[in-house]
Amino acid sequence: MVKQSATAEEPALPVSRGQALSPALLARIFYQASLVHFNAVAEHLSVREASRRLNIAASAVSRQISQLEFALGVELFVRDRRRRLTLSPAGEILYGHTRNLGNILDSAVDELELLRGLKTGTVRIATVESIGIAFLPEIISEFGRRYPGLQLEVSMVSGAEVIERLIDERAEVGFGFPTDTHPQISVALHRDVHIGAMIRHDHPLAESRGPVSLAECLAHPMAIANSEISIRRIVDPFLLQATQTLPPMVEVDSIRMLVELALTGRYVSITTPIGAQTDIAEGRLVFRPLSEEGLPANRFGVMLRGGGTLPLAAAVFLDYARNQFLRIELPGAVLAESDEG
Incomplete structure (x- = not known):
């Protein structure tokens, strides 16, 4: 458990399995600030860094986590002999289920701002080098003219990392060569090209x-x-x-x-x-x-993480990119095209 020096205003709460809250009351806890504070500390493994990024006092962060540990009846963090913070087994489980909370909230804000006409949002793109150089500059340039308020973050990585970034939700749209199917990846559109x-x-x-x-x-x-x-x-x-x-x-x-x-x-x-x-x-x-x-043939195309819903900004980019991919002309080499999404 993360502990600061206790004061009258900030009592240290003991962890007790017998006092853990019921599932119905825990549901309320999970929608409160304690979970946001927990994720910040879990991401950086530092109360001080979490407090800096959240722009609140370190004592407030520690207090929220103590309350969460008290409600759950388990310790979420432990310190080693060098006072380095690590996640406990219970903390690992909780963080595994809640680590994308920030992405979910960011996506909601993006969609609400688009709905309000502010045209803001971020699309994270992972692409292999060849497609990134050959096709994306023109696609991105024209898309940027149509949606100047949307920010695009493009990472040029290996084909394997394109898949990894989609699965880990570090990217919403991937461009690569889906030669091997993956249960967590959906191919939105592909085309086949001669070698x-x-x-x-x-x-x-x-x-x-x-x-x-x-x-x-x-x-x-x-x-x-x-x-x-x-x-x-x-x-x-x-x-x-x-x-x-x-x-x-x-x-x-x-x-x-x-x-x-x-x-x-x-x-x-x-x-x-x-x-x-x-x-x-x-x-x-x-x-x-x-x-x-x-x-x-060698297959190239647009990939997504299967089973999820794209944020609105990413969905707008995907729709535009799909239309542009259908217009791609390669010198006598395109064999077929398919739209699976």
Whole structure:
């Protein structure tokens, strides 16, 4: 239990399981300030920091938590020998259920302000690099003109972290490659795109007008994504079919780097047209789909955390982004599109 020095105005309340309140009365407690104070201390593991962020006295924070512990009949915090604050097992359980209280309240405020016409709110977006660079700048720019009062927070992360941020509710909208389904993730819209060889316009393989095989690509210096990127996991089985021994290759963790390596003229980069549309349209690069039979497409799209309701600001952005994704044109590579949301 978090304790300050007791005074006449701030009595220290003992924790007692026998005196814990009934569920009906506990419901009232959970809608009072004590829960807000508890979450602030649990987040920062510091009464002083919680009081600073809440702009109230540390003694008031401590008193609210003592009252909550008294009502629950359990200790929520403990201090070690160095006086460092940690959550007790009961505190861990309570915080696990209430940690998103602030996000819920912020979302409610955002929606009320939008309803009042103030057009304020925040949309948190997580995206993989290739989609972030290729499509989002234009989408964000036009959206910003339409809704100048909405704030967009964009994080460029790995595909796995896009999923993590959606699940942990650190992002409302995610852009990535949902090649593996996840029970907590909903795909709002997806499109399928060929995987192929990206080469400079004067590369020997550029003379071909149709698809090329991996065997043809392996006859030249080749660059490919590493295993952290979905393209590599798709292509690997077909690489093993094309050759018994893989030659030295340049492996990178950046789709943009694959585009830049292709622009040098030396490398055949195994990727999709995403992120190279301008270079292809202006003739600097040529994209040739791979001809391997059974090679699946790479799926990219818009993802959400399943089973929840989006804040209004995020819902407005999602609706706009979906419409723009349907208009995306890639050079002869889009196979299909689907709207599941």
